[in-house]
Amino acid sequence: MKPIAAVCSCFLLAAATGFLVAQDKPKDESGKIRGLYQAAALKGGDVERGLAVFKSKKAACTRCHILSGAEKKAGPKLGTIGDKFTRDQLIRSVLEPSARIHPDHATTTVVTTAGKTINGVVQARDKKQLQLVDGEGKLVRIPADEIELEKPNKTSLMPSDVYKSITADQFADLVAYLGTLKQAIGKSRWVGMPDVMPMIKKPVRLERLHSQAMKFDHPVCVIANPMAAGEYFVVEQKTRRIYRLIKGAGDFTTDKKVLWVDLSNEASTGQFEGVLCLAFHPRYRKNRKYYVNYHVRNQGSHFSPIIAERKATADFQGDAGGKSRRLLQIPQATDLHWGGSLAFGPDGYLYIGAGDAGPQEDPDGNGQNLEVLTGSLLRIDINRSQGGKPYAIPPDNPFARTRKNAKNLRAAHLKNAREEIYAFGLRMPWRFSWDSKTGDLWVGDIxxxxxxxxxxxxxxxxxxxxxxxGFAAFSDRYRRKGETYIPPVLSYRRKDGVSVTAGYVYRAKKDSSYYGAFIFADFESKRIWAMTQKDRTLVKVRQIGTCPEKPCSFGIDENGELLVIGYEGTIFRLVLEGSVFE
Structure with missing residues (x-):
């Protein structure tokens, strides 16, 4: 009988990147699988018996999973899986583990120079070796010079025939137990980690910006057209296309959706890769330049974020064509935690979010390693070139090699620090924005x-x-004596969501109760909140609504009102009138 290496290794961890993909109903409708599915869904199961199944050799869950702790295994930690997934999602994930695999726990296939094939989940990588955990839960170290081929594998380490190892009743019990694995909730000792984020009495409304028929394909960015009122640019991640959404007068019937540019000949695409963001040059009206953040795979088996420059036509009615001018490539060792945002700050410099690049839990310490671009917020001057690069370093960047800064860079860990870094110690800064009044830079860090x-x-x-x-200690491996670590303003728990989507500080109407409040959401729970702070200490946070679709990003229209992007294809207006932030 084939052993079940990891009954739960297929669970999708939205906390890793912000995108939880709901799995389809199992394609195999055989009697046994249908029986397992129905037994788990309808009978409910027994939690205590489920714990016994989880620990059993027959199910072998513990071979690839732990609930919490520092031990490294192939599958995700399951201590909060009941917060992250519905019962239906748990059932479907186990029955068809390879249907949709999150890259955080995707399988990598390595073929060595000796002809040996090894399948496993990447745990760590450096110049000397690659470390994988295989389906038996064993750590395999492969010298870098012995790797002939390395490629992503779309098949989960978990076999799809779980029904051969445990009965339908045992499966029902196992799912019942997994559903109880939730984050322990106690009285928080941090102001910025509230026990509850209560719903206001009258939630905000979300209204469509366009018709149902004009839905977009996995939109991830919306920006008001700086050259025309009532127009927006919408970025589609997977198609790698950017559209103009031209609003007509009156109802949706006069709206137009016009292709601006198709970057499929430059950018790669996949479950989480593609074109992610768009930013217009502050002098766009004069120089017609704009910038995109997209992925490529031409540097090996893993994708890398690219920051590229393009131009509009002289009449601003379309992209000028031709290849993008690449400014910066951020190398990654895995397909994880790539950041994804770019925007011009009030100072005119281009800011870029760069995630820690994985693997899970950042075993290589990229968040604390100043010699790499990952795990940081970057800032560059795209109006000048310097040192053979198509951009320059702002002189007040913290690690800029300037005479004024020389004394500050004498410490050993700073001597080779990348000058592009503006701030660091970040895991996955998916979206960020500035308060238009105070200049505060707000970041949602997944x-x-x-x-x-x-x-x-x-x-x-x-x-x-x-x-x-968040506020909690995680690892001492890369802790430096005397280092100052800045805590978040707000840290929320798994019961509230698993993938934060940063928005904007609302400044459109001074008489609104939301004036000065930062509005943000969670991709998976679909909840929308507003919060205020003073001196980076939380003052108030309230849930103000729920998005009909998974909110992956926010935007602002020409009047300063907020837009919300639903990943399933709809752009919404966030209507605050009639709602009171109290």
Whole structure:
């Protein structure tokens, strides 16, 4: 009988990147699988018996999983799986583990120079070796010079025939037990980690910006057209296309959706890769330049984020064509935690979010390693070139090689620090924005196992990952004596969501109760919140609504009102009138 190496290894961890993909109903409708599915869904199961199944050799869950702790295994930690997934999602994930595999726990296939094939989940990588955990839960170290081929594998380490090892009743019990694995909730000792984030009495409304027929394909970014009122640019991740959404007068019937540019000949695509963001040059009206953040796979088996420059036509009616001018490539060792955002700050410099690049829990310490671009917020001057690069370093970047800064760079860990870094200690800064009044830079930093974080970031700061996850200590491996770690303004738990989507501080109407509040959401729970702070200390946070689709990003229209992007294809207006933030 084929052993079940990891009954739960297929669980999708949205906390890793912000995208939880609901799995389809099992395609195999055989009587046994249908029986397992129905037994788990309808009978409910017994939690205590489920724990016994989880620990049993027959199910072998513990071969690839732990609930919590520092031990490394192939599958994700399951201590909060009941917060992250519905019962239906748990059932479907186990029955068809390879249907949709999150890259955080995707299988990698390595063929050695000796002809040996090894399948496993990447745990760590450096110049000397690659470390994988295989389906038996064993750590395999492969010298870098012995790797002939390395490629992603779309098949889960978990066999799809779980029904051959456990009965339908045992499966029902196992799912019942997994559903109880939730984050322990106690009285928080941190102001910024509230026990509850209560719903206001009258939630905000979300209204469509366009018709149902004009839905987009996995939109991830919306920006008002700086050259025309009532127009928006919408970025589609997977198709790698950017569209103009031209609003007509009156109802949706006069709206137009016009292709601006198709980047499929430059960018790669996949479950989480593609084109992610768009930013217009502050002098766009004069130079017609704009910038995109997209992925490529031409540097090996893993994708890398690219920051590229393009131009509009002279009449601003379309992209000028031709190849993009690449400014910066951020090398990655895995397909994880790539950041994804770019935007021009009030100072005119281009800011870029770069995730820690994986693997899970940042075993290589990229968040604290100043010699790499990952795990940081970057800032570059795209109006000048310097040192053979198509951009320059702002002189007040914390690690800029300037005469004024020389004394500050004498410490051993700073001598080779990348000058592009503005702030560091970040895990996955998916979206960020500035308060148009105060200039505060707000960042949504997607968490690891337990917490999602909202941060206000300043020049040169270390925001703690992976020494800290949120307010809580995480690992001492890369802790430096005397280092100052800046905590988040807000850290929320798995019961509230698993993948934070940062928005904007609302400044459109001064008489609104939301004026000065930062509005954000969670991709998986679909909840939308507003919060206020003073001196980076939380003052108030309330849930103000729920998005009909998974909110992956926010935007602002020409009047300063907020837009919400639903990943399933709809752009919404966030209507605050009639709602009171109290």
């Amino acid at each position: 968490g690891q196992n337990l917490f999602e974080n909202i941060r206000i970031i300043r020049n040169g700061e270390n925001h703690g990952w992976n020494v800290f996850e």
